[in-house]
Amino acid sequence: MGGKEEMKPYRRPVPNTWWLERRSYFLFIVRELASVFVAAYSVFLLLVIYKLGQGPEAYEGMIELLRSPALIVFHLVVLAFAVYHSITWFNLTPKILVLFVGEVRVPPLLIAGAHYFAWLVLSALVAWVILRA
Amino acid sequence: MEKTMKLEIFRYRPDQEDQPRFQTYEVPFREDWVVLDAINYIKDEIDGTLSYRWSCRMGVCGSCGMMVNGIPKLTCATFLKDYYPDKIRVEPLTGFPVQRDLVIVMDDFIHKLREIKPWIIRREGEEKPIEGGEYLQTPAELEQYKQYSMCINCMLCYAACPVYALDNTFVGPAAIALAQRYNMDSRDQGRDQRQEIIASHEGIWECTFVGECSVVCPKAVDPAGAIQRSKVSSTIDWYKEVLIPWGGKKR
Amino acid sequence: MGNYETYKYDVVVVGGGGAGLRAAIAVAETNPALKVALVSKVYPMRSHTVSAEGGAAAVIKENDSFDEHCSDTILGSDWLADQDAVELFVKEAPSEMIQLEHWGCPWSREPNGKVAVRPFGGMKIERTWFAADKTGFHMLHTLYQTSLKYDNVTHFDEWFATKVLVENGRCQGITALELRSGQIRVIAGKAVIICTGGAGRVFPFTTNGAIKTGDGMVMAYRAGVALKDMEFVQYHPTGLPGTGILITEAARGEGGILVNKDGYRYLQDYDLGKPLEVTDSRHPVKKTMELGPRDRLSLAFMKEVEKGRTLSGAYGEYVHLDLRHLGEKKVDKKIPFVRELSTKYAGIDPVYEPIPVRPVVHYMMGGVDTDIDGAASMPGLFAAGEAACVSINGANRLGSNSLTELLVFGAIAGRAAARFATEHPELDLTALQKQGADEQERIAKNFIRKDGGYERVATLRQEMTRTMESGAGIYRSETSLKETCNKLAELRGRFSNILIEDRSLSFNTELTSALELDLMLDVAQAIAHSALARTESRGSHQRTDYPDRNDEKFLKHSLAFRTDGAPRIEYKDVIITRWPPAERVYGR
Numbered sequence: 001m002g003g004k005e006e007m008k009p010y011r012r013p014v015p016n017t018w019w020l021e022r023r024s025y026f027l028f029i030v031r032e033l034a035s036v037f038v039a040a041y042s043v044f045l046l047l048v049i050y051k052l053g054q055g056p057e058a059y060e061g062m063i064e065l066l067r068s069p070a071l072i073v074f075h076l077v078v079l080a081f082a083v084y085h086s087i088t089w090f091n092l093t094p095k096i097l098v099l100f101v102g103e104v105r106v107p108p109l110l111i112a113g114a115h116y117f118a119w120l121v122l123s124a125l126v127a128w129v130i131l132r133a
Numbered sequence: 134m135e136k137t138m139k140l141e142i143f144r145y146r147p148d149q150e151d152q153p154r155f156q157t158y159e160v161p162f163r164e165d166w167v168v169l170d171a172i173n174y175i176k177d178e179i180d181g182t183l184s185y186r187w188s189c190r191m192g193v194c195g196s197c198g199m200m201v202n203g204i205p206k207l208t209c210a211t212f213l214k215d216y217y218p219d220k221i222r223v224e225p226l227t228g229f230p231v232q233r234d235l236v237i238v239m240d241d242f243i244h245k246l247r248e249i250k251p252w253i254i255r256r257e258g259e260e261k262p263i264e265g266g267e268y269l270q271t272p273a274e275l276e277q278y279k280q281y282s283m284c285i286n287c288m289l290c291y292a293a294c295p296v297y298a299l300d301n302t303f304v305g306p307a308a309i310a311l312a313q314r315y316n317m318d319s320r321d322q323g324r325d326q327r328q329e330i331i332a333s334h335e336g337i338w339e340c341t342f343v344g345e346c347s348v349v350c351p352k353a354v355d356p357a358g359a360i361q362r363s364k365v366s367s368t369i370d371w372y373k374e375v376l377i378p379w380g381g382k383k384r
Numbered sequence: 385m386g387n388y389e390t391y392k393y394d395v396v397v398v399g400g401g402g403a404g405l406r407a408a409i410a411v412a413e414t415n416p417a418l419k420v421a422l423v424s425k426v427y428p429m430r431s432h433t434v435s436a437e438g439g440a441a442a443v444i445k446e447n448d449s450f451d452e453h454c455s456d457t458i459l460g461s462d463w464l465a466d467q468d469a470v471e472l473f474v475k476e477a478p479s480e481m482i483q484l485e486h487w488g489c490p491w492s493r494e495p496n497g498k499v500a501v502r503p504f505g506g507m508k509i510e511r512t513w514f515a516a517d518k519t520g521f522h523m524l525h526t527l528y529q530t531s532l533k534y535d536n537v538t539h540f541d542e543w544f545a546t547k548v549l550v551e552n553g554r555c556q557g558i559t560a561l562e563l564r565s566g567q568i569r570v571i572a573g574k575a576v577i578i579c580t581g582g583a584g585r586v587f588p589f590t591t592n593g594a595i596k597t598g599d600g601m602v603m604a605y606r607a608g609v610a611l612k613d614m615e616f617v618q619y620h621p622t623g624l625p626g627t628g629i630l631i632t633e634a635a636r637g638e639g640g641i642l643v644n645k646d647g648y649r650y651l652q653d654y655d656l657g658k659p660l661e662v663t664d665s666r667h668p669v670k671k672t673m674e675l676g677p678r679d680r681l682s683l684a685f686m687k688e689v690e691k692g693r694t695l696s697g698a699y700g701e702y703v704h705l706d707l708r709h710l711g712e713k714k715v716d717k718k719i720p721f722v723r724e725l726s727t728k729y730a731g732i733d734p735v736y737e738p739i740p741v742r743p744v745v746h747y748m749m750g751g752v753d754t755d756i757d758g759a760a761s762m763p764g765l766f767a768a769g770e771a772a773c774v775s776i777n778g779a780n781r782l783g784s785n786s787l788t789e790l791l792v793f794g795a796i797a798g799r800a801a802a803r804f805a806t807e808h809p810e811l812d813l814t815a816l817q818k819q820g821a822d823e824q825e826r827i828a829k830n831f832i833r834k835d836g837g838y839e840r841v842a843t844l845r846q847e848m849t850r851t852m853e854s855g856a857g858i859y860r861s862e863t864s865l866k867e868t869c870n871k872l873a874e875l876r877g878r879f880s881n882i883l884i885e886d887r888s889l890s891f892n893t894e895l896t897s898a899l900e901l902d903l904m905l906d907v908a909q910a911i912a913h914s915a916l917a918r919t920e921s922r923g924s925h926q927r928t929d930y931p932d933r934n935d936e937k938f939l940k941h942s943l944a945f946r947t948d949g950a951p952r953i954e955y956k957d958v959i960i961t962r963w964p965p966a967e968r969v970y971g972r
Contacts (some may be wrong), residue, residue: 007147009231010147010152011230012153012231014295014298019295024343024345028345092344092361094358095344095355095357095362096358096361096362096364098358098362100273100277102273103272103276
C-alpha cells in the first residue's frame, strides 16, 4: 500500500463569485470598476473637444445634448465613481510612499492627508477659475 | 453547566476519500482559550485522527495558520471569546492544495522563496572578511528594511490574495516582501539579480493591489506596501533605462 | 507498506533549527563537493530557535574580555562546565556572530552603526547581541534563508527522523518518516549530526514548542550513546502563568524588576545583592538581583511561595515583573515583543501594569554526550545545540549563551562531520536498506496496523508530564524522584497498549505524537534516574535531602546509558583548566 498517487492533495475550486465573499474584495472590485467610468468620461471629454474644433454650431449642439437628463445622470454616476476611486486611492498612498525622517517613519495619516490637502487646493483653484467668469 | 462551543472542521484524507467534508465537534469554552487550544482539545480528547500543524503557540513560528470563518488567522492568536457563542468554521488556508485535513502543501512558496534569493549578495571582491568585523549599519538604515524582515512565513497573506488563488504562478506577497527586505538592506548589492523574478510578469506586475495581504498579516509586515514600492522603483529603473542612455542597468 | 527508497548523502543533519542550519552550511562551505541532507520534522523556520528572544552573547566591546566571558559562564554552570569547551566557545563566539551579521541578521545597532549589546543575567559585562527581542527569530530566518543559497544542501522538510542506523560499529545514516506519504525512507550518510533541540515537552509547563520532544537525543541514546547531565533542567524565572509563554530576560536586562505580592523586591533576601532604586542610573547592576542566574531566581521564587508572599491566580502562584518605570518608548524600542505577548496572552499592557510571571521549564543543559568537536562516542555521529551536551552549560546555562552555542558548535560539528565523511567514504547500502525495511515493519506493527490498543497518547503524555513536574521539578528528593521513576516505568509498560485510531498514511499526526511520546518517555527516564543518582545540589539540580554541593563526589558529569530497564548511570570527570571550583557568589 501507499503510492504517491494515493496521496493526491485536494485542490479547492475558486468560484466566480469569489469577489462577493468578502467586503474588502467587493470594494476592491468596485475600485477597479470605477476606472472604467473614469475612462468613459475621458472619452466623452475628448468628444466635447472634438465638437469644439468643428465650430460654434456643433459645439452648441453638444451643449444642448449635455442638458439631457440621461447625460446628467451619466455625469453624476461618473462623479460618484471618480470620487470613490480617488478616496480609495489616496487611502492607499501611504503604502507606496514610505518616507523616513532619520529613524522615524512619516505617519501614514500625514501622507494620505497631504494628498487630500493637495486635492482640495487644486479643486478650489479649478472652482475659482470657473466661477470667476 | 459548563459552557461549550461548536467547531466545524474541514476534513480530508487523501488515501481514504476523494472529497473533503466538514465535521463538527463540541469543545469546552474557556475565556482564555485560542482556537488552537480548542483544536488541541479535539485531538487529545475527542478525535485523534485530526491533523494540523502547530508548535510555538506564541505567534512566531508561523505553523498554525488556518481559515477561521473564512478569514486567514494564526489560530494560536485567535481567541474563542471573540466568536462565542457562535459556531466557528475552521478550514485549511485557501489558495493552496490541501494535503490532509488542515494541512496545506506549501512547496510552491518554498520554491519561490529560494528563487528570489533571500540572502545577502555582495559584488565579487566586495565581501568583507570576518576579521574586518561587522558591516556598519545605522539604526536609520536598519529601519528601512526591518518591517519586511518580520515575516514569519505563515502564509496568511497568500491565503488572502485573490490573485494568487486564481493564478499561482504569481510570486506572491511574502516572497516579494522578503526580496524587498534584502533589496533595502544597506549591506546588500543583489537587487539586480532579484529583479529578474521580481520585475517579471509573475512578479510585482501581477499584483492588482487588493491590499488584503497587509490586512491579514499578523506581524504588520505590509507586503502590499512592499510590492507597490517595488513597482515604483522598477518603473524608475525602466525610465532610466529608456530615457537616459548611460542610466541603464549596472552589473 | 514494504517499498522504500534510499537516499545517499555525505552528511545527514537531523534538525533544521539554528544548530542544524549552521552545521549544514559549515559542511557545504568546508567542501562544496559534499552533499548534505538537512532533515527536519517541520519546515526549518518553524524550529524552536524561532522563539528565543533576548539575545546571543559574544565578546565584542573594548571593555570586555574572553576571560570575563569564560568566568561568568563557569560560575553560572556551578563549575560543571568543561572549561576547555568554554574557552573554545568564548573564543569562537565573536567570529560566528560577525559571520551571522554578514549573512544579514538584523542586529540592533548603536548610532554609529556598530552592533549594540545589552546586559543579561549572570554576565558581568554587557555582551549580549540582540535583534530587538526577537533574536532567535531573526537568527533562524537568516540562517534558513542563507542555507537556500547552497546547491549542495538538500532540504527534507517534514521528514520525521526515527532511528540512527549503525553498521560495522559506525553511524551510517538514519531512517525517517516522510510525513506526506507516510513512508519510511533510508537516508544514508557517512556522518550524521543530531541537532534536534531539547525536550521541554516532558514537562507540563514549558516555554518550549510542541515539537521539542527530544527526538535526536533518544535516537543517539538508543544507538548506545550516553545522555550527559540530564538531571539539569533550566527553569526560566519569567514565564506567563497558564500558557508558559516566555517573557525574555532582556526585560530585566533593560531594567525590569521582580516583586512579590507586597511589592517587595524579594530577590534581596536570597543572597543576590542589594537593590538600587530603579531611578538610579547604575540600575540594573550586573550579576546582582534581577540579573542573577536563572537557577537562583527560580529557587528564590519557590522560597517566596513557601513564605506565602506570592500572588495566587487561576494558574497557581505568581509574582510580578514590573516594567512600568521603563516607559512606553523604551519598551517599544527594546522589548516590543514582550508588550505584544503580555497584552495578547495575559491581557496586561506592561507599560501600565506589572506582568504576572512564574518559573517555567525552558532548557535542557544535558544532552547527547559529545567531545569538544561535537563528536559522540559512536563513530560518525555528531551532535550540536540544545540536543548536545559538550558541555559549556554545566548545571545552569547563562541566558544568551545558547544562541551563540548553536552557532559555534553547529559550525564545529559541521566541519568535523565533513572531515569524517571524507575520511570514511564507504557505506553498506544493502545492510542499511535491510534496516530501513525493519524500521518500516516496526512502525507498521507497533502503530499503524496495531489492533487492540486502548491507552490514549494524550493520557499517557499528561501522566508523564505531571509526574515529571511533581517529582523532578525545581526541588527534588529521593522520595519524589523514586515515585517519578516508578511512574515512568509504569507508563513505559502501558505504552505497549497505545491506541492509534488513525490508519491513514498521509500526515498522520496521531502516529507522530505516539512516536514522540515513546521518545519522551526515554528522555524522562534519563532525567529522573540521573537526578536520583546525583545526591547533591548544584545549579538547577536542587535536592531537598542533599542541599549542598559535593565537589568531592560530584564534580562529575553524569552519563545515562539506555538499558531495557532503568538507565545505567556512570560518571566522568569535569575538565578544569584555569578556574578551580569555589563558592558560587552573586551580588556580594
